Amino acid sequence: METVQFKTKIKNGVIAIPAKYKDKVNENVRVILIPYEEKKEGLDIIDELMAHPLNIKGFKPLTREEANARK
Numbered sequence: 807m808e809t810v811q812f813k814t815k816i817k818n819g820v821i822a823i824p825a826k827y828k829d830k831v832n833e834n835v836r837v838i839l840i841p842y843e844e845k846k847e848g849l850d851i852i853d854e855l856m857a858h859p860l861n862i863k864g865f866k867p868l869t870r871e872e873a874n875a876r877k
Contacts, residue, residue: 813842
């Protein structure tokens with residue numbers, strides 16, 4: 807079984823299969839819907855954490871020497 811993947815818009819509850827894949831499918835298919843979210847411009851998770859760091863009681867960051875120590 808060969809699988810195909812493509813992005814499309816659902817119009818009136820109908821998912822159109824692109825022409826280049828129509829010969830690869832017959833009347834029986836398994837459909838898995840994964841909503842596609844466009845990446846929002848702006849902050850990613852690292853930027854978000856840098857802008858709003860977590861404050862954890864008793865937390866002490868490693869020194870450079872501790873972070874690079876080999877055991």
